[in-house]
Amino acid sequence: MTISPAEIEVILLSLKVAIWCVAVSFIPALLVAWLLARRDFYGKTLVTVLVHLPIFLPPVVVGYFLLVTLGNRGVIGGWLHEQFGISLIFNWKGVVAATAVMAFPFIVRALRQAIEAVDKNLEVAALTLGRSPLMVFLTITLPLIAPGILAGITLGFAKALGEFGATITFVANIPGETQTLPLAIFTLLQTPDAESALWRLVIVSVLLAFAAIALSEWLARRSQARLGGR
Amino acid sequence: MxxxxxxxxxxxxxxxxxxxxxxxxxxxxxxxxxxxxxxxxxxxxxxxxxxxxxxxxxxxxxxxxxxxxxxxxxxxxxxxxxxxxxxxxxxxxxxxxxxxxxxxxxxxxxxxxxxxxxxxxxxxxxxxxxxxxxxxxxxxxxxxxxxxxxxxxxxxxxxxxxxxxxxxxxxxxxxxxxxxxxxxxxxxxxxxxxxxxxxxxxxxxxxxxxxxxxxxxxxSRLYLMPYAGGPEAGTLVEATVADYDRSHHMLILDTPGGGRLYLIGDEKEVGTPMRLRIRASDVAISLKKPAGLSILNRFKGEVADNCAGAPGMEELLLDVGFPLAARITRKSFEEMGLRKGTPVWALVKAVTISRS
CATH class of the missing domain: 3.40.50.300 (P-loop containing nucleotide triphosphate hydrolases)
Structure with a gap:
């Protein structure tokens, strides 16, 4: 069983998109998760609903919204295009945008649960020892939510690898540009006599999933060990 | 400050x-x-x-x-x-x-x-x-x-x-x-x-x-008692070491009122200040000068104040040269006819006194 250059391109594009997806969403997700876990503010319910919307909407609908807002004639997309010459349409950056929006609520949920589980009393104790709130967040809160960060990253990564509906609606299915693993598998399903290529990509998907789960389990165990024992 | x-x-x-x-x-x-x-x-x-x-x-x-x-x-x-x-x-x-x-x-x-x-x-x-x-x-x-x-x-x-x-x-x-x-x-x-x-x-x-x-x-002020919490209520006495009885392993102290106070302990230099706590429930009261008793600490004084304590109890403040809180039963209080100004002897077993 050999993997063709075209298939390798699909795999690498998928990994690149997934990594960028997590990289782009992580800091905003951390900020939103912290706000939702620790602050009461006007419009909190609205923010909660907006963040979680992609979980409940059909992905095709999310893709359509992206097309309307981030397309070259969209409100945000048009501005990006005019000011910076950045276009998200029909290229891998658009795939990152689609997967990031779809993965965002999952990352936020994982981080929010982790932040809510941190004993606020420890943060208060750190303040009484003279550290600023930012330092307390960096030295106490962040290390203590490390398992939640791992969970968020893994979930976001998995979501990005598997995203189909929003991506195909927003940036179409262009080999070498926007064709990630699920899109390539979808194409092969509709191609006659492509059984073996189809199976190769299916197996790669399963292996990637196993690798991601194994890595996150291993990291989670390591970070757990840091809290206990000598 | x-x-x-x-x-x-x-x-x-x-x-x-x-x-x-x-x-x-x-x-x-x-x-x-x-x-x-x-x-x-x-x-x-x-x-x-x-x-x-x-x-x-x-x-x-x-x-x-x-x-x-x-x-x-x-x-x-x-x-x-x-x-x-x-x-x-x-x-x-x-x-x-x-x-x-x-x-x-x-x-x-x-x-x-x-x-x-x-x-x-x-x-x-x-x-x-x-x-x-x-x-x-x-x-x-x-x-x-x-x-x-x-x-x-x-x-x-x-x-x-x-x-x-x-x-x-x-x-x-x-x-x-x-x-x-x-x-x-x-x-x-x-x-x-x-x-x-x-x-x-x-x-x-x-x-x-x-x-x-x-x-x-x-x-030493009586009104502390309701807050001082049940069995632990008592008096602090500031005393100084006057002598040491080596054969009995006993410290002899001068109290502010001049009375002598005995307690078990290791030798200390004469003049060392000590802060002692005497629980109110460890203080007994006698109307006559006690005799034939094992109790070493005997202070002469009078009842300075009193109030009802828990059911069946009476809380007393004695003046024996220093203020001393005592807790006795209502029955004893009535049978002895105690009131403000009654001259009494306060008795405290040396073994009950604790270093604070």
């Missing part, structure tokens, strides 16, 4: 207190629900008062009129909580070092000395999860002291520990107090801890200050 006025309304509960305290260790004493922890939190900046001011030395930390409210991390107040609150992901050394970035005016408190006093030198590389309860609280105390605070608040630091651990840590707090002389507010509902540590006592009940003053003075 400490100049505090605080008002806070929380539901039906009103806290309204004002007090000043010199440097040294000031104990805030009262039953649970009196508002002790609220006061500590407001001084430390963890909870905003509705009204009032907090001044430590020259520094105004909070003033509702001048709209001053220094945030917690800049108040320079070390806090030892009821629970240890150690950071689980740091080693003991990491916890102890956490507050060392704090700016200071006076010299830095030496790390090694604090570690030695608290006996935590062997624990430095360990994580809090592997420590015992007593060890954790010792590290928590060390962490607060090593942050070089201008003031230290200890909010019932021993309440989560069993008696054995308490009696281990109490002398360490005493030693830190005498070595580094950090202005300390010590919150407790344990008389034993307070009589041992406190220079000044603030007595709090239902959100109000009932009394403030020197610890020994306040303790």
């Amino acid at each position: 400490l100049d505090i006025r605080l008002r806070k309304q929380l539901g039906d509960f009103t806290l309204d207190v004002a007090f000043t305290a010199e440097s040294g260790l000031t104990a805030l004493f009262g039953p649970s629900g009196a508002g002790k922890t609220l006061i500590a939190q407001m001084i430390a900046g963890l909870l905003p008062p509705d009204e009032g001011h907090v001044r430590i030395g020259e520094r105004l930390l909070f003033d509702s009129e001048k709209k001053i409210n220094i945030p917690v991390q800049r108040r320079n107040i070390g806090f030892v909580f009821q629970e240890h609150r150690l950071f689980p992901h740091y080693t003991v050394r990491g916890n102890l070092d956490y507050g060392k970035g704090r700016p200071r005016k006076a010299g830095r408190i030496p790390f090694q000395r604090v570690v030695d006093i608290l006996g935590i030198g062997d624990l430095l590389g360990r994580k809090p999860a592997s420590l015992s309860g007593g060890e954790r609280q010792r590290v928590a105390i060390g962490r607060a002291v090593l942050s070089n605070p201008g003031m230290l608040i200890m909010d019932e630091p021993l309440s989560s520990l069993d008696e054995g651990r308490k009696s281990e840590i109490l002398p360490l707090i005493e030693e830190l107090k005498s070595e580094f002389n950090i202005t300390t507010l010590y919150i407790s509902h344990s008389i034993g801890e307070i009589t041992r540590l406190a220079d000044t006592l603030l007595l709090l009940d239902k959100g109000e200050m009932k009394a403030t003053g020197q610890t020994a003075d306040i303790f």
Whole structure:
């Protein structure tokens, strides 16, 4: 069983998109998760609903919204295009945008649960020892939510690898540009006599999933060990 | 040194207190629900008062009129909580070092000395999860002291520990107090801890200050009793060593009124001051000069005051050259015909007197 250059391109594009997806969403997700876990503010319910919307909407609908807002004639997309010459349409950056929006609520949920589980009393104790709130967040809160960060990253990564509906609606299915693993598998399903290529990509998907789960389990165990024992 | 006025309304509960305290260790004493922890939190900046001011030395930390409210991390107040609150992901050394970035005016408190006093030198590389309860609280105390605070608040630091651990840590707090002389507010509902540590006592009940003053003075006043908590109520006596009876392993002390006080103990230099606690329930009363009794401590005096205590009990304040609280049954009180001014002998078994 050999993997063709075209298939390798699909795999690498998928990994690149997934990594960028997590990289782009992580800091905003951390900020939103912290706000939702620790602050009461006007419009909190609205923010909660907006963040979680992609979980409940059909992905095709999310893709359509992206097309309307981030397309070259969209409100945000048009501005990006005019000011910076950045276009998200029909290229891998658009795939990152689609997967990031779809993965965002999952990352936020994982981080929010982790932040809510941190004993606020420890943060208060750190303040009484003279550290600023930012330092307390960096030295106490962040290390203590490390398992939640791992969970968020893994979930976001998995979501990005598997995203189909929003991506195909927003940036179409262009080999070498926007064709990630699920899109390539979808194409092969509709191609006659492509059984073996189809199976190769299916197996790669399963292996990637196993690798991601194994890595996150291993990291989670390591970070757990840091809290206990000598 | 400490100049505090605080008002806070929380539901039906009103806290309204004002007090000043010199440097040294000031104990805030009262039953649970009196508002002790609220006061500590407001001084430390963890909870905003509705009204009032907090001044430590020259520094105004909070003033509702001048709209001053220094945030917690800049108040320079070390806090030892009821629970240890150690950071689980740091080693003991990491916890102890956490507050060392704090700016200071006076010299830095030496790390090694604090570690030695608290006996935590062997624990430095360990994580809090592997420590015992007593060890954790010792590290928590060390962490607060090593942050070089201008003031230290200890909010019932021993309440989560069993008696054995308490009696281990109490002398360490005493030693830190005498070595580094950090202005300390010590919150407790344990008389034993307070009589041992406190220079000044603030007595709090239902959100109000009932009394403030020197610890020994306040303790001898009868109205402390309802707050002083059942079986532990008693009197503090300041006495000085007058003699030592080596063959009987017995210290002989002069009391403020001139009477002699006997107690079991190791030899001490003549003139050494000692602070003793005599529980009210350990004091017996006789109308005649006692004879043929094993009780060594016999003080002549009179009944100064009395009030009804728990059902069947009578609380007396005797004047025997110094104030002495006594608790007897209502039956004895009536049968002996005791009233204010009745001359009596107070009897205290030497074996019941404890060093405070």
